[in-house]
Amino acid sequence: xxxxxxxxxxxxxxxxxxxxxxxxxxxxxxxxxxxxxxxxxxxxxxxxxxxxxxxxxxxxxxxxxx
Amino acid sequence: xxxxxxxxxxxxxxxxxxxxxxxxxxxxxxxxxxxxxxxxxxxxxxxxxxxxxxxxxxxxxxxxxxxxxxxxxxxxxxxxxxxxxxxxxxxxxxxxxxxxxxxxxxxxxxxxxxxxxxxxxxxxxxxxxxxxxxxxxxxxxxxxxxxxxxxxxxxxxxxxxxxxxxxxxxxxxxxxxxxxxxxxxxxxxxxxxxxxxxxxxxxxxxxxxxxxxxxxxx
Amino acid sequence: xxxxxxxxxxxxxxxxxxxxxxxxxxxxxxxxxxxxxxxxxxxxxxxxxxxxxxxxxxxxxxxxxxxxxxxxxxxxxxxxxxxxxxxxxxxxxxxxxxxxxxxxxxxxxxxxxxxxxxxxxxxxxxxxxxxxxxxxxxxxxxxxxxxxxxxxxxxxxxxxxxxxxxxxxxxxxxxxxxxxxxxxxxxxxxxxxxxxxxxxxxxxxxxxxxxxxxxxxxxxxxxxxxxxxxxxxxxxxxxxxxxxxxxxxxxxxxxxxxxxxxxxxxxxxxxxxxxxxxxxxx
Amino acid sequence: xxxxxxxxxxxxxxxxxxxxxxxxxxxxxxxxxxxxxxxxxxxxxxxxxxxxxxxxxxxxxxxxxxxxxxxxxxxxxxxxxxxxxxxxxxxxxxxxxxxxxxxxxxxxxxxxxxxxxxxxxxxxxxxxxxxxxxxxxxxxxxxxxxxxxxxxxxxxxxxxxxxxxxxxxxxxxxxxxxxxxxxxxxxxxxxxxxxxxxxxxx
Numbered sequence: 001x002x003x004x005x006x007x008x009x010x011x012x013x014x015x016x017x018x019x020x021x022x023x024x025x026x027x028x029x030x031x032x033x034x035x036x037x038x039x040x041x042x043x044x045x046x047x048x049x050x051x052x053x054x055x056x057x058x059x060x061x062x063x064x065x066x
Numbered sequence: 067x068x069x070x071x072x073x074x075x076x077x078x079x080x081x082x083x084x085x086x087x088x089x090x091x092x093x094x095x096x097x098x099x100x101x102x103x104x105x106x107x108x109x110x111x112x113x114x115x116x117x118x119x120x121x122x123x124x125x126x127x128x129x130x131x132x133x134x135x136x137x138x139x140x141x142x143x144x145x146x147x148x149x150x151x152x153x154x155x156x157x158x159x160x161x162x163x164x165x166x167x168x169x170x171x172x173x174x175x176x177x178x179x180x181x182x183x184x185x186x187x188x189x190x191x192x193x194x195x196x197x198x199x200x201x202x203x204x205x206x207x208x209x210x211x212x213x214x215x216x217x218x219x220x221x222x223x224x225x226x227x228x229x230x231x232x233x234x235x236x237x238x239x240x241x242x243x244x245x246x247x248x249x250x251x252x253x254x255x256x257x258x259x260x261x262x263x264x265x266x267x268x269x270x271x272x273x274x275x276x277x278x279x280x281x282x283x284x
Numbered sequence: 285x286x287x288x289x290x291x292x293x294x295x296x297x298x299x300x301x302x303x304x305x306x307x308x309x310x311x312x313x314x315x316x317x318x319x320x321x322x323x324x325x326x327x328x329x330x331x332x333x334x335x336x337x338x339x340x341x342x343x344x345x346x347x348x349x350x351x352x353x354x355x356x357x358x359x360x361x362x363x364x365x366x367x368x369x370x371x372x373x374x375x376x377x378x379x380x381x382x383x384x385x386x387x388x389x390x391x392x393x394x395x396x397x398x399x400x401x402x403x404x405x406x407x408x409x410x411x412x413x414x415x416x417x418x419x420x421x422x423x424x425x426x427x428x429x430x431x432x433x434x435x436x437x438x439x440x441x442x443x444x445x446x447x448x449x450x451x452x453x454x455x456x457x458x459x460x461x462x463x464x465x466x467x468x469x470x471x472x473x474x475x476x477x478x479x480x481x482x483x484x485x486x487x488x489x490x491x492x493x494x495x496x497x498x499x500x501x502x503x504x505x506x507x508x509x510x511x512x513x514x515x516x517x518x519x520x521x522x523x524x525x526x527x528x529x530x531x532x533x534x535x536x537x538x539x540x541x542x543x544x545x546x547x548x549x550x551x552x553x554x555x556x557x558x559x560x561x562x563x564x565x566x
Numbered sequence: 567x568x569x570x571x572x573x574x575x576x577x578x579x580x581x582x583x584x585x586x587x588x589x590x591x592x593x594x595x596x597x598x599x600x601x602x603x604x605x606x607x608x609x610x611x612x613x614x615x616x617x618x619x620x621x622x623x624x625x626x627x628x629x630x631x632x633x634x635x636x637x638x639x640x641x642x643x644x645x646x647x648x649x650x651x652x653x654x655x656x657x658x659x660x661x662x663x664x665x666x667x668x669x670x671x672x673x674x675x676x677x678x679x680x681x682x683x684x685x686x687x688x689x690x691x692x693x694x695x696x697x698x699x700x701x702x703x704x705x706x707x708x709x710x711x712x713x714x715x716x717x718x719x720x721x722x723x724x725x726x727x728x729x730x731x732x733x734x735x736x737x738x739x740x741x742x743x744x745x746x747x748x749x750x751x752x753x754x755x756x757x758x759x760x761x762x763x764x765x766x767x768x
Contacts, residue, residue, distance in 0.1 A: 016286060034285070034360040041289060042352035045490050046345075049329035049483040090369050093357065097377055100350060108342030111390040125338055125390065157625050164632040168639055175643050183647040187596065190640040194603050195590065197636070198583055198610035201629050205614040208621060209572055255399050260387035261343045267402050268380045275373045278412060 002051055009047030012040045077154070077217065084154030084217055090279060094272050095151040101268050102144030105137060105261050113258035126258045132176045133259070139172035140262035147269040151276055156214040159280060160204045160238065166269045167193035167242040170254075173266055177257040185253035196241025203234030219283040232281040239277040243270025285363070289494075292359055295517075296493030297321040299500065299524045300460070306528035307461065325489035333482030338390035347384035348484050351491040354378065358498045362505065365428030368415055371502055375454075376408045378495070382467055382476045385488070389479030397475030400539055401467045404457070410546065411454045413553035414447035418506060420560045427505055434509035441507040446556045448507045452527075453549055455499050459527050463534040464542045500524070575616045583609035600637075600644060607633045673699035680753065684745045689752025696757035716754040723747030 019036045022028040078085040087095070110133060112125040128136075143166055150162035171190045174182050208214050210231060211224040218224060243251075251270070257263050301318040308315020335341045358374040361367065379401055386398025419425055421444060422433040434440055441448050457464035468475035480488055500520040504511070508519065537545060586605040593599045611633070614625050644650075673695040680692025722743050729740035 020286065030364065034357075034364070037285060037289070038353050038357045038360065041286075041356045042349040042487070045352060046348060046483060046487050049486050050333065053330060053333050053483050055332060089361075089367055090373065093370050093373060097350075097354070097380075100346075101380070104343050104346050108340050108346070111340035111343075111388055112338040113390045113395065114338055114392055157628075161628050161632060164636070168632070168636050171636075171639050171643065175639065175646070180647065183643060187640065187643050187647055190636065190643060191590075191599055191603060194633070194636045194640065195587070195606050197629075197633060198606055198613075201610045201625075202613040205617055205622070205625070206576075208625075209617055214621075251402075255383070255387070255402050256395070258390075260340050260384065260390075263387060264343070264380065264384050267383055267405075268377075271376055271380060271405070275376060279369070 002053070002055075005047050005050035009044055009051055012044040012047055016040045016044065084215055085152045086154045086217065087152060088279075091151050091276070094275055095148055098144055098148045098151055098268065098272055101265060102141060102148065105140040105144060105265060108261040109133070110136075110259040110261060128259055135176045136173055136259055136262045139169050139175075140265040143169035143173060143265045143269050147265075147272045150273050154216045156207050156216065156219075156235075156280065157204045159276070160200045160235070163200060163239055163242050163273050163277075164193075164197050166273060167196070170251075170266045170269065173259075173262050174254045174257045177259070179257065182254060182257045185251075185256075189251050189254060193242050196238045198238075199234040199241065200238025203231050203238055206231035206234065216280065216283055227283075235281060236277055239273055243273050285360070288363065289356065289359060292497040293490050293493040294322060295520075296496035296498075296500075297325060297489065299496050299520060300492065302521065303459065303524050303528050303531070306525055307532040310529065310532040321489065321493070325486050325493070328481070328489060329483055329486035331482040333484065336389050336391070336479055339479065340388050340390075343384055343388040344480075345484070347381055347388060348480070348487040348491075350384070351378075351381045352487055352494070354381070355491050355494040355498060359494060362427065362498055362502055365431065366426060368418070368425045368427055368430065368502075368506065371427075371498070372408075372411055372415055375411065375499070376405075378458075379405055379408070381491075385480055386467075386476035386478075391479045393472045393474075393478040394476055397467050397472050397478065400472075401476060403539060404464065404466060404543055404546070408454065409550045410450040410553045413550065413557045414444075414450040414454075417444050417447040417553070417557050417560055420557070427502075430506055431510045439508045444507075446553065450549060450553045451503060451506070453546075455503060455523075456527055456530055457546070458495070458499065459531055461536070462527070462531040463537050464546065465536065466539045466542050469536055496524075572616060576613065579609045579612045579616065582612070596644065596648075600640060603637065603640075607637075669699055669702040677753075681749065684749050689749040690756065692749065692753040693756025696753060700757055712754050712757065716751055719747045719750035719754065721747075723751060 016037060019028055019033050023030070023033040110128045112127060114125050146162045146165040146169060150159055150166065153159050153162065167190075171186050171193070174186045177183070204214065207227060210226075210228050211219065213219065213224055219227065251266070254266060255263055298318060298321070301316070301321040304320065305315045305318050335344050354374045354377060358371050361370045361374075382401040383398045386394040386396075386401065388394075415425070418430065418440060421437075421440065422430050424430065424433075430440070437443065453464075456462050459465065460468060466475075468477065472478070477485065477488060497520075500523050501516065503523065504516060504519045511519065583606065586602060586609065590599055590602045590606065593602055611626050611629055614622050614629055616622070617625075676695025676698070677692045680688040680690070680695065682688070683691055726740040726744035726747060729736055729743070733740075
């Protein structure tokens with residue numbers, strides 16, 4: 001699970017970095033660059049967090065207010 | 067105010083049917099698409115009921131047949147709102163809006179709770195009455211300008227659209243959608259099956275956002 | 285732009301921290317340090333995380349991604365001087381995000397938070413009337429045009445003061461522990477956020493930080509105009525302090541009172557908009 | 567001049583709508599309110615019909631369809647809400663027409679007239695004839711054939727549209743296809759309504 005998340009996060013980082021470089025080189029227009037970041041930013045954040053989150057835990061029923 | 071909330075990126079002419087994307091409508095369209103995909107792939111949650119103060123709780127199960135029907139309705143609702151986001155024709159917009167009204171009723175219609183059923187029925191009454199100003203507005207648009215095409219209206223060469231037409235259109239959309247204006251719609255959201263129920267509020271919000279763009283034309 | 289994005293998030297969280305600190309000082313409590321919200325976000329991201337057994341997993345996770353995604357998009361729209369309408373469409377669609385957070389878990393507390401969020405959609409309507417009022421003056425919805433207009437005519441804050449008040453109220457209704465924040469009131473535990481813990485909550489915090497920066501900078505861009513970045517930061521801090529006073533000194537309204545107040549504001553704004561439109565100010 | 571006439575018509579329709587709305591607001595029984603909605607639906611179509619152009623005709627039909635769909639959905643909800651169970655109906659329970667030749671003759675007349683009219687209206691007229699026939703006779707066959715005919719005619723109709731879009735020089739063929747397709751489609755759909763009604767005997 002965490003390994004998987006790490007892979008996803010890294011993929012996101014690589015895609016974003018690639019688009020940044022391509023944008024600076026002038027081969028990707030601003031709107032496409034922004035669109036890629038809009039897609040990738042949430043993925044990177046959640047991916048990184050899931051990667052370094054603490055281990056363990058089992059599914060539970062929701063908070064039912066004791 | 068003739069700009070279509072940004073320059074159209076893309077205009078698809080299909081006979082006299084127009085489809086166009088502006089930065090504004092493409093944002094709305096993509097959101098409708100995203101949530102429709104969620105509806106497509108997600109299973110409903112099991113809503114937990116508790117007696118407040120006590121420690122007894124039950125989870126509501128949704129049967130497969132009920133889930134299938136509601137998922138179908140939610141997808142139809144998503145498609146209708148996507149259509150309403152991209153269409154370039156006033157009358158098609160009103161039709162999609164009316165269709166959103168029907169599917170919203172459909173999404174919660176299969177829920178067996180009498181509370182939700184009643185809310186859905188009351189909502190349906192209002193939604194059905196709202197078709198009068200909705201279609202009426204579109205008709206006055208056609209009568210006054212001779213065109214229903216948003217692109218033509220945006221060019222500013224046609225006669226001005228009477229205020230009453232715009233007011234009718236907004237009134238119709240409010241009647242179809244906006245939860246805060248009548249409690250029945252908010253009551254519908256108590257139904258279990260979050261991915262589907264969420265389409266009710268998403269579609270009405272999206273249609274409200276789109277009508278704001280529509281009334282600014284012409 | 286990635287650096288700006290991260291900075292905007294961190295700065296937004298810092299603003300929320302200042303908000304908490306000022307409220308605490310007004311109420312004569314010591315309060316948490318101003319960077320508490322940033323630590324909060326980090327803390328949640330280290331916690332162990334799973335999806336509740338009763339939740340609709342796809343929506344439960346997807347809505348977190350959507351929450352961050354829409355505000356990233358809003359940030360880019362503000363950043364590139366795009367259409368004000370898009371920013372406010374995203375603002376309204378944040379309702380759907382709250383709704384999704386609340387309903388997807390199956391928890392009764394989350395459900396009530398989500399339903400309240402739908403009921404209080406009335407709070408967004410003054411926003412559109414105020415946007416329309418602005419457009420009557422500037423004849424455009426793009427932020428860059430609005431900024432240009434203000435360079436010629438002076439800040440819209442003075443020209444369209446009621447519109448500024450309406451938008452201020454709209455921002456107020458999104459601040460934590462404000463008079464209109466019925467979706468997170470404490471009888472619902474944490475309202476729509478109740479079931480999103482650990483990483484999911486960290487994602488929500490990122491979204492909140494970004495949202496705060498975007499809304500505040502939009503307010504300043506629309507009503508004061510383009511100012512140097514330092515003054516922008518000062519303006520945002522002043523804005524958050526004033527909002528904190530409003531939050532600290534008012535009680536939380538009951539859901540129906542909250543809707544009533546927002547509806548009255550909408551009515552007043554409609555009168556103002558009609559007055560501008562008919563009076564031919566522009 | 568045109569605009570003046572249109573405005574007067576609009577005024578009359580709006581007065582009608584206002585009367586219906588007042589009635590709706592005064593009524594408290596759910597079923598009665600639901601029935602009143604039909605009165606409200608008509609003015610909305612009348613507003614469109616007042617345009618008096620062929621565009622208006624093209625707009626009234628979808629409006630009508632949407633309205634009917636909403637009413638069907640609501641009536642279903644009403645039945646579930648009030649726990650009304652299916653009430654068997656045995657065709658038109660009139661001994662005279664169950665055996666007589668009159669329904670057959672009237673149906674044939676309507677179908678032929680509908681075919682001559684062609685298009686949506688013709689389909690409606692022809693369908694009405696079939697509805698009447700099936701209702702009076704209580705049809706009990708399986709409906710697969712009718713449904714298949716309906717599907718094929720719909721496909722023909724759509725095909726005609728694509729010809730209009732992409733090969734406009736063959737417009738006459740497309741027009742004929744569309745006319746035949748829609749007449750079959752509406753006829754079949756309406757006759758299905760008739761058999762639905764007669765199915766209660768089982």
